[in-house]
Amino acid sequence: MTFFKYQGTGNDFVMIDDRARTFPSADQALVAQLCHRHFGIGADGLILLQTAPDGALTMVYFNADGAEGSMCGNGGRCFVRFAHDLGLITDQARFMAVDGEHEAEVRGTDIHLRMSDVASLEHHTAFSFLNTGSPHVVQFEADVASLDVVAVGRPMRYAAQFSPGGTNINFVETQSDQTLFVRTYERGVEDETYSCGTGVTAAALVAHIQLNLSSPVAIRTLGGNLRVAFTAQPGGGFTSIYLIGPAQRVFEGEITV
Numbered sequence: 452m453t454f455f456k457y458q459g460t461g462n463d464f465v466m467i468d469d470r471a472r473t474f475p476s477a478d479q480a481l482v483a484q485l486c487h488r489h490f491g492i493g494a495d496g497l498i499l500l501q502t503a504p505d506g507a508l509t510m511v512y513f514n515a516d517g518a519e520g521s522m523c524g525n526g527g528r529c530f531v532r533f534a535h536d537l538g539l540i541t542d543q544a545r546f547m548a549v550d551g552e553h554e555a556e557v558r559g560t561d562i563h564l565r566m567s568d569v570a571s572l573e574h575h576t577a578f579s580f581l582n583t584g585s586p587h588v589v590q591f592e593a594d595v596a597s598l599d600v601v602a603v604g605r606p607m608r609y610a611a612q613f614s615p616g617g618t619n620i621n622f623v624e625t626q627s628d629q630t631l632f633v634r635t636y637e638r639g640v641e642d643e644t645y646s647c648g649t650g651v652t653a654a655a656l657v658a659h660i661q662l663n664l665s666s667p668v669a670i671r672t673l674g675g676n677l678r679v680a681f682t683a684q685p686g687g688g689f690t691s692i693y694l695i696g697p698a699q700r701v702f703e704g705e706i707t708v
């Protein structure tokens with residue numbers, strides 16, 4: 452079976468053209484093994500490109516632990532690049548994902564991906580919590596570069612208040628030029644990843660509310676730069692949310708299991 456490896460700001464994915472529906476998607480151990488960085492290809496997740504009976508392009512996303520996940524923003528941008536590379540879409544696209552339909556546009560090296568609207572956010576003393584397709588804690592910190600993201604993030608990811616599903620944890624610092632620096636502990640990978648698309652989207656929306664940053668918000672991650680554009684609604688929610696940044700093919704190969 453042919454696979455392709457894609458990355459979007461260092462969030463990396465095994466990508467498989469599964470229009471023939473031959474991939475054994477119920478085999479969690481196989482997905483986890485393919486994503487394993489020592490015993491497999493190595494990736495933060497695996498994505499199947501399928502088509503629905505009505506012909507709609509469909510993204511099926513699995514976390515590195517092998518379980519089917521909620522929405523993945525960087526994975527969605529890589530999915531659009533993959534569909535474009537296969538010649539299945541022009542520069543404008545629509546596809547289905549677990550959280551509904553997404554629109555996207557290919558503009559040179561960048562993919563502009565429309566994310567689900569966000570109706571509400573919770574603000575707690577130390578952090579905010581919201582769902583941008585996946586659940587995210589956003590916590591501002593003074594020195595994100597020095598933070599032990601795994602040591603601090605993992606207990607929060609498993610905290611009782613987020614059970615049973617758990618959450619992703621984003622540590623955010625505002626830089627002098629109003630750019631956000633974001634590092635994320637990612638659920639399902641159970642480690643820090645180089646970038647998380649739904650996570651930086653959450654960080655940008657919270658930064659708009661708490662720090663009055665205007666759209667588009669520029670974000671730096673360990674794996675590169677992203678932008679998040681949005682329209683804030685008078686009632687407190689957000690619409691027309693776009694995650695913008697590069698996505699590229701890295702290599703391809705054959706799975707011989």
Ligand SMILES: N[C@@H](CCC[C@H](N)C(=O)O)C(=O)O
Pocket residue numbers: 462514520521522523524525526585586618619637638639640644646647648649650
């Ligand atoms: N890396 C992803 C986030 C994927 C979802 C996450 N692993 C979860 O299970 O919540 C992104 O780019 O959004």
